[in-house]
Each structure stands twice: as C-alpha cells, then as structure tokens.
Amino acid sequence: MTIDDLIDDPTTRVIVCCGSGGVGKTTTSAAVAIRAAERGRKVVVLTIDPARRLAQALGLKILGNEPDLVEGVGTEGSLHAMMLDMRRTFDEMVEAHAEPGRAEKILANPFYQTISTSFSGTQEYMAMEKLGQLAATEKWDLIVVDTPPSRSALDFLDAPQRMSKFLDGRMIRLLSAPARAGGRGLRKIVGAGFTLFAKAVSTILGGQMLADASAFVQAFDTMFGGFRERATATYELLRSPGTAFLVIAAPEPDALREAAYFVDRLSTEEMPLAGMVLNRTHPVLADLSASQSRAAADGLRGAPLAAAVLRLHADRVDLAAREERLLARFTKAHGAVPVTRVPVVPSVGDLDGLREIGGHLAAAPARTRTAS
Amino acid sequence: MVTGKGGTGKTTVAAALALALATGGRRTLLIEVEGRQGIAQLFDTPPLPYEERRIAVAPGGGEVRALAVDVEAALLEYFEMFYRLGMAGRTLRRMGAVEFATTLAPGLRDVLLTGKAKETVNRTDSQGRFAYDAVVLDAPPTGRVVTFLDVTRAMAELARSGPIHGQAQGVVKVLHSDWTAVHVVTLLEDLPVTETLEVLDELRAAGLRPGAVIANQVRPQWLPDRSVVAAANGRVDAERIRSGIAAAGLDLPSDVIEGLVSETVEHARQVRGESLALARLAEAPLLELPRLIDGVDLGSLYELAESLRTQGVGLGAAR
Numbered sequence: 001m002t003i004d005d006l007i008d009d010p011t012t013r014v015i016v017c018c019g020s021g022g023v024g025k026t027t028t029s030a031a032v033a034i035r036a037a038e039r040g041r042k043v044v045v046l047t048i049d050p051a052r053r054l055a056q057a058l059g060l061k062i063l064g065n066e067p068d069l070v071e072g073v074g075t076e077g078s079l080h081a082m083m084l085d086m087r088r089t090f091d092e093m094v095e096a097h098a099e100p101g102r103a104e105k106i107l108a109n110p111f112y113q114t115i116s117t118s119f120s121g122t123q124e125y126m127a128m129e130k131l132g133q134l135a136a137t138e139k140w141d142l143i144v145v146d147t148p149p150s151r152s153a154l155d156f157l158d159a160p161q162r163m164s165k166f167l168d169g170r171m172i173r174l175l176s177a178p179a180r181a182g183g184r185g186l187r188k189i190v191g192a193g194f195t196l197f198a199k200a201v202s203t204i205l206g207g208q209m210l211a212d213a214s215a216f217v218q219a220f221d222t223m224f225g226g227f228r229e230r231a232t233a234t235y236e237l238l239r240s241p242g243t244a245f246l247v248i249a250a251p252e253p254d255a256l257r258e259a260a261y262f263v264d265r266l267s268t269e270e271m272p273l274a275g276m277v278l279n280r281t282h283p284v285l286a287d288l289s290a291s292q293s294r295a296a297a298d299g300l301r302g303a304p305l306a307a308a309v310l311r312l313h314a315d316r317v318d319l320a321a322r323e324e325r326l327l328a329r330f331t332k333a334h335g336a337v338p339v340t341r342v343p344v345v346p347s348v349g350d351l352d353g354l355r356e357i358g359g360h361l362a363a364a365p366a367r368t369r370t371a372s
Numbered sequence: 373m374v375t376g377k378g379g380t381g382k383t384t385v386a387a388a389l390a391l392a393l394a395t396g397g398r399r400t401l402l403i404e405v406e407g408r409q410g411i412a413q414l415f416d417t418p419p420l421p422y423e424e425r426r427i428a429v430a431p432g433g434g435e436v437r438a439l440a441v442d443v444e445a446a447l448l449e450y451f452e453m454f455y456r457l458g459m460a461g462r463t464l465r466r467m468g469a470v471e472f473a474t475t476l477a478p479g480l481r482d483v484l485l486t487g488k489a490k491e492t493v494n495r496t497d498s499q500g501r502f503a504y505d506a507v508v509l510d511a512p513p514t515g516r517v518v519t520f521l522d523v524t525r526a527m528a529e530l531a532r533s534g535p536i537h538g539q540a541q542g543v544v545k546v547l548h549s550d551w552t553a554v555h556v557v558t559l560l561e562d563l564p565v566t567e568t569l570e571v572l573d574e575l576r577a578a579g580l581r582p583g584a585v586i587a588n589q590v591r592p593q594w595l596p597d598r599s600v601v602a603a604a605n606g607r608v609d610a611e612r613i614r615s616g617i618a619a620a621g622l623d624l625p626s627d628v629i630e631g632l633v634s635e636t637v638e639h640a641r642q643v644r645g646e647s648l649a650l651a652r653l654a655e656a657p658l659l660e661l662p663r664l665i666d667g668v669d670l671g672s673l674y675e676l677a678e679s680l681r682t683q684g685v686g687l688g689a690a691r
Contacts, residue, residue, distance in 0.1 A: 021378045114478070149378070165468075197451065204473075209477060252379075285631035285632075286628045286629075286632045286634075287627075287628055287631070288632075296620040300616065300620045303619055305599060305609070306612070306619075308595045308596065309613050309617075313635055318665045322666060346641060
C-alpha cells in the first residue's frame with residue numbers, strides 16, 4: 001500500500017489516524033488530508049489538539065467546532081479543517097436530543113460540567129460523535145480523523161463504551177438509593193457491604209454530589225438510548241469497508257508497543273488497517289560505517305570540520321541502527337503491516353511543510369540503508 | 373515531584389533522581405501513580421504490587437524502593453480503616469463501584485494518590501527517624517500536574533467533613549512546604565519548552581515550589597560553534613570536508629560526501645534549535661542529561677544518576 005493508492009481510491013471514505021500521544025498524529029492527519037485534497041478529493045480533516053503553528057498553518061480558529069475552508073489547497077478537490085471543541089460538541093448533542101425543557105436542566109447540572117470537561121473518555125466520545133455528524137452530512141467524500149492524545153491508542157476505541165457504561169445510571173441509582181434500587185440479586189452478592197460502601201461514598205463525596213449526579217442521570221435517562229445508538233452506529237462506521245486506519249508511531253519502544261497493541265486490537269475487531277506510519281526516523285544518508293567513520297575522525301589532525309562531520313555521521317548510523325532494531329521487533333510479530341517511514345522534519349509552520357511530509361508518506365516504502 | 377510533557381522521559385529522570393539521591397547509604401522511595409507500570413519496565417522487573425519493594429541498590433550502600441499506587445486499592449484501604457467492608461470490597465471493585473466513585477469526583481483520585489505519598493514522606497520508625505531520606509514521585513504530565521497537586525481545590529469537591537478531608541489538610545501542608553519541589557523534565561524542542569515555561573508559571577501561581585528544569589536527551593554538539601549557524605542555513609563547504617577526510621586516508625565518492633553534507637545540515641539545525649530552546653530556559657535552574665543512543669536500560673540509569681550527581685544532585689553520605 002502507498003498513501004496515494006489509499007487516497008485515490010474513491011471507496012475510501014474515512015481515514016483514522018491512531019497512535020499513542022506525542023508521535024505526530026495531528027501533523028500526519030493534516031499532511032494526508034492536504035495530499036488527498038490536492039489529488040482531487042473533497043476532504044475534511046478533524047483535528048483534536050493541534051499545536052499552535054499547525055493550527056495557524058491550517059487557518060484553524062479555536063471557536064469553530066464546524067469545518068472551515070482552507071484556502072490555497074487543491075483545484076478540483078478541496079480541504080476543510082476543524083478542531084474539536086469537546087464541551088461544545090457535548091452541549092450541542094444534549095440540545096439536539098434532550099426533550100424540550102430538559103436540555104437546560106442537564107447543561108446547568110454541576111455534575112454535567114464535570115462529565116463534559118474532565119471525564120477521561122469524553123474527548124474520545126466526542127471525537128466519535130463529531131465523526132458521525134461529519135459523515136452524516138455527506139458534504140465530503142473523504143474524512144480524515146486525528147484521535148485524542150491519550151497514552152494508549154486503544155482509548156479511542158474503548159472510551160465511548162466506558163462512558164456509555166458510566167452514564168447508563170445503574171451504579172448511580174445503586175449508590176444514591178441502595179435500599180430501593182439494584183435488584184435483590186445484586187444485593188445478595190455484596191450483602192451489607194454495599195450499603196456500607198454507599199454510606200462511605202456519600203460521607204466522602206458529600207450528599208450534594210450524589211444528589212447532583214442522580215438528577216443528571218435521571219434527566220439524561222430519556223436521551224440515553226439515542227446516545228448509545230449513535231455511538232454504536234459510529235463504531236459500525238469504523239468497521240465498514242470504506243474506513244481505513246493508519247497507525248502512527250515513532251521509533252521509540254513505548255510508541256511501538258502501543259502500536260502493536262493497537263494493530264492486534266484492530267484485527268480482533270475486524271477493523272481495516274491500511275498500514276503504519278513511522279514518524280521521526282533518522283535515515284542514514286551517506287554510505288559509510290560508524291566504525292570507519294570514527295576511526296577516520298580519530299586519525300584526523302587539523303581538520304575540525306571534517307572530524308565533526310565524521311562523528312555526527314557515526315552517531316546517526318548508530319541511531320538509525322537502533323531505530324531499525326526497534327522496528328524489526330515490531331515487524332517480526334506484525335510482518336503483514338506495511339510500514340512507511342517519515343524522516344524527522346523541523347516543526348511544521350506552513351502548508352508547504354505539510355506537503356513535504358505528504359511527499360514522504362507517498363514515497364515507496366523502501367528500506368533505509370543501514371551502513372554496516 | 374517530577375513532571376514533564378509526555379514523551380520527554382519523566383519516568384526515566386524520576387528513576388535516575390531516586391538513584392542519585394540514594395547514593396551514599398540513603399534510602400529513597402520512587403512512586404508512580406498512573407497505573408502504567410513504567411517503573412517495572414524501566415528496572416526490568418515484574419509488575420509492582422501495591423506495596424513498597426526494593427528495586428535497586430545505589431552506589432555507596434543506598435537503596436531505592438518503589439511503589440505503584442493503585443487508586444482503587446488506596447480507596448478500599450481507606451474504607452477498610454474507617455468502615456469494615458470485609459469481603460465486599462473485592463466484589464465492589466469487580467463491579468466497578470470503586471472506579472465509579474473515583475470517576476464521580478476526579479479530585480478524590482488526586483487526594484488519595486497525594487495522600488499516600490504524604491504518608492510515606494512522614495513515616496518514621498520507632499526511634500523517630502524518617503523511613504525515607506527522599507521520596508520521588510513520578511507525577512502526571514505538565515498538562516495535569518497542577519490540578520493533581522492542587523489538593524485544596526480537589527477538597528472543595530468533597531464533603532466538608534469526614535476522614536479524607538482531615539487527611540487532605542495534612543497533604544496540603546506538605547505540598548506547600550519547603551519539603552516539596554516540582555522538577556520539570558523537558559526536551560530542548562519548541563513545544564516541550566513552551567509547556568515547561570507555562571507550567572512553571574502555573575506552579576508559582578498555585579503556591580507550589582518549582583525545582584529544577586531538567587533538559588533530557590541533549591545531543592552532543594560535534595560541529596564547532598562558528599560552523600553551526602552557517603551549516604544550519606545550508607552552507608557547508610563540501611570540498612573542505614572531502615579533502616579533510618581524504619587526509620585521514622578515506623577517499624569518498626561524491627554521493628557519500630553529499631549525504632554527509634545533508635546530515636551535517638540537519639545536525640546543525642537541531643543544535644541551533646537546542647540552543648534557542650536553552651536560551652528560553654535561562655531563568656530556571658537547569659540540569660542536563662545526555663541523549664543515550666542505545667536507549668535506556670538499567671545500566672544507563674546509573675549513568676544518568678551519576679550525571680545528576682556530578683551536577684550537584686545528592687543528599688551526601690548518611691550519618
């Protein structure tokens with residue numbers, strides 16, 4: 001697979017860029033989106049938390065939450081870009097789906113404020129929701145999605161379900177009124193322990209918080225079914241043949257370990273993996289071994305520039321060798337996954353920088369030379 | 373406390389710091405709070421249970437112990453102290469009730485985690501000597517660390533009385549005293565340095581004491597200073613390199629020389645980027661740790677600890 005095969009294929013409708021935090025997901029998403037637009041697709045890219053320079057390059061406004069046209073990209077194709085405002089996406093969802101009169105109650109609930117801003121899965125949930133919305137408009141023929149910067153790439157797939165489970169209200173009913181709710185079966189299992197636990201929780205958290213939470217869950221109850229349905233529908237969209245996942249990693253043990261978990265998970269879920277992008281590699285550009293290079297540097301007298309060049313080259317050969325070793329460990333277990341290497345570039349400040357990365361993405365996945 | 377932007381190596385630096393502080397017959401405790409088992413991976417040991425274990429011996433007879441604090445276990449531990457839950461505790465945990473309670477009030481999580489750290493800091497033996505000479509906490513990343521340490525705010529979410537409230541007041545006292553310093557790990561790159569400067573301001577505003585900024589993975593600079601600027605702008609004298617190398621008996625074809633020139637330009641850009649980043653950090657007390665080309669293993673942790681020691685980090689020999 002090359003990136004051009006993927007983006008030129010009109011049946012590709014969604015590309016999801018996943019990976020652990022700090023590996024360059026947002027930059028890769030933007031580079032893929034620009035390349036697709038310039039090859040004729042009508043593209044929208046959903047970014048999550050772009051660095052300031054990247055946001056500027058795409059002309060992103062913080063208070064958008066709707067896609068804006070990026071000027072100067074594509075002639076037949078076009079590029080729209082947006083960054084996710086999770087609080088606003090959540091608010092809009094409540095406003096659109098709650099029964100009249102209930103929306104305000106939910107939005108004003110202190111517990112809702114906590115859930116909509118600091119629950120650990122909210123960002124992932126809202127990214128999925130926004131993806132569903134963008135797909136439903138059918139205004140674009142390709143959606144490129146960046147995923148939230150969590151430690152684990154799996155969070156993107158798991159968080160919505162965790163959140164559904166949290167919001168379904170069973171536990172809150174148990175805690176706020178353990179005597180009435182919960183059903184006899186459950187109480188039989190945990191016995192008096194649960195009543196004590198509920199008492200302890202309410203002592204620690206305070207009665208007010210439980211009351212707020214309970215009021216929130218009650219108000220939310222009527223729209224919960226729809227809520228879960230939407231999440232399920234988006235999840236199904238991710239499993240459909242029009243979706244392709246790109247796993248993004250950097251040549252570091254942690255990032256590659258996360259990438260491996262994610263690749264395994266995609267295969268379990270029967271979700272379509274297009275390939276892995278390995279960012280920030282240091283390919284060797286000169287065919288000269290590290291030991292030869294260092295020996296020559298040691299033998300030099302009175303040529304400080306040449307000696308420095310030989311030493312920095314030797315370091316680079318060692319670094320490239322380490323990167324290839326780490327990658328080999330990954331490919332041993334996941335040999336079928338095509339890997340595209342993208343060499344390290346200075347931080348991206350304009351569209352041309354992103355086009356350059358797009359060029360690297362499209363380069364045939366050749367093996368880097370490892371001088372030995 | 374050791375924080376840093378994700379990917380800067382804060383767990384590695386926290387471990388090296390615990391080793392450096394244990395040198396000379398001291399005992400330190402290294403705590404992790406994010407359930408990642410990062411310490412176990414670093415020291416190449418099986419996953420840590422929720423108890424303090426010796427994981428390394430420091431030069432001069434000291435030792436480092438480690439503790440992976442588990443929020444759910446810590447909460448149940450509290451409940452066990454004040455209410456007799458008995459067997460129900462485990463069932464509740466399986467049901468997700470404990471996770472639910474800590475999700476309901478994210479502040480509760482932070483109070484429990486910092487509370488456990490405080491307990492280890494204050495712990496004394498029967499002669500009244502402190503159990504640990506230093507406690508190093510691998511804290512959450514820069515984006516969340518001030519919230520994490522702002523226990524006063526977290527308490528506002530909780531009931532105004534009750535056992536945890538009392539405990540939290542003790543935590544506030546320790547965190548805002550001279551006993552606590554928050555060190556920030558960074559790479560010498562644009563974004564991590566920006567986050568570092570931001571978090572230093574936030575810490576001061578929250579009444580927490582910033583410690584050192586620790587620049588991690590600093591590259592060796594091979595080029596002479598005067599060549600860096602020119603090379604970073606793409607000006608490299610290829611002929612001088614060719615003839616210089618030829619003097620060492622290596623006659624390289626032109627494509628290899630071209631490759632070396634490109635590598636030199638990239639190196640110079642990185643070096644220039646690092647010195648610009650360093651200049652932005654001029655205000656803060658700074659420590660530097662070298663980039664380890666082969667990655668971090670147990671042996672290199674000792675190297676990093678030694679590097680910190682030569683820069684003045686340490687408690688001196690135990691009395």
